[in-house]
């Protein structure tokens with residue numbers, strides 16, 4: 263069986279790829295949810311009335327898989343309040359009123375770098391998480407203990423969702439930061455080989471990354487087919503190294519560390535300047551946006567301010583997304599903020615937002631033949647309908663990466679990816695109940 267050779271060809275719609283990011287001015291206020299990453303939420307460490315600057319710690323990391331949060335403006339903490347995230351979950355947030363001065367915290371200083379432990383501490387302190395969208399704390403990913411296990415560092419430059427070009431811009435505009443991060447990883451993580459994976463449709467980014475490879479013989483640029491989801495971790499590792507990551511295993515289990523290109527640039531910036539993650543380059547696009555752009559946004563800026571910066575809406579948006587049209591998360595309220603892992607804000611008018619009518623499955627098998635991890639979405643839907651958690655476990659719904667390829671190719675427009683998400687919840691609940699039963703014995 264061939265692995266990860268499926269997927270779909272999507273229209274790229276990357277009209278912002280030639281647009282150099284424009285920096286937004288200071289927003290009037292920022293909203294910093296304590297959960298902008300996978301893992302334990304940060305804990306607010308400021309109170310109403312406190313003065314903060316850019317780079318002042320406002321949320322402390324609260325566990326191993328967690329990440330600190332810093333103010334992206336100077337101003338005054340107004341309050342700590344619960345907000346509803348796009349998932350519908352409440353989360354404490356630090357709300358800062360900007361003084362418009364954008365002054366930096368005086369304690370900012372580059373970290374001392376003498377070895378592996380310093381690298382992990384620096385990445386932890388930087389507040390950097392997976393900036394391609396995953397939001398997984400990067401220091402945890404790099405905390406390998408036995409660095410001799412690392413055979414390859416894979417830099418993810420495969421920005422495969424339509425519209426999004428923020429990573430492409432990082433590769434074009436911040437190639438020097440990526441190059442510096444590679445040197446840091448070589449020095450402190452013992453990386454001997456780096457492969458930068460980029461899709462063939464990003465010619466300028468490929469040229470920039472090849473310049474790095476010309477200067478550093480340990481770096482290779484791998485040009486990949488423009489197939490979605492090329493940027494999925496397992497898909498990328500397979501297409502850059504030929505290695506298959508078994509179900510339930512991590513890239514490190516096959517000797518790889520995968521890091522998004524913007525994540526690499528952010529790590530380099532922190533080690534050079536000591537300025538933690540406070541800004542994010544965001545692609546703003548979609549049929550309802552008047553002036554699509556790449557924008558450098560202070561993290562925590564309300565989404566409505568970012569759209570306004572892009573000329574506002576040409577029509578009332580019917581759908582607003584954090585991220586791309588395939589894996590993006592619906593934004594219920596544009597007062598919600600830009601998060602650390604927000605790579606795009608898309609707004610669509612009525613025509614694009616309309617959901618197609620779903621009809622009966624015609625058993626064509628297209629969802630199976632296009633799944634990049636060889637699952638059977640049609641079988642999963644059947645098992646879910648009958649509430650059969652054991653069948654869902656056998657069908658390995660747990661490894662579904664929710665890429666949406668199955669829904670995209672389905673001629674009957676079945677809501678397969680939504681069913682997969684619900685199936686994963688059903689399976690988790692079943693497994694938890696089984697564990698509780700075992701424990702009670």
Ligand code: SF4
Pocket residue numbers: 632633634635636637638639661662663664665666667668669678679682
């Ligand atoms: S959403 Fe899941 S089941 Fe559907 S194609 Fe992607 S990985 Fe396969």
Ligand code: SF4
Pocket residue numbers: 622623624625626627628629630639640671672673674675676678
């Ligand atoms: S692609 Fe749609 S119609 Fe075809 S088998 Fe899958 S669910 Fe059924």
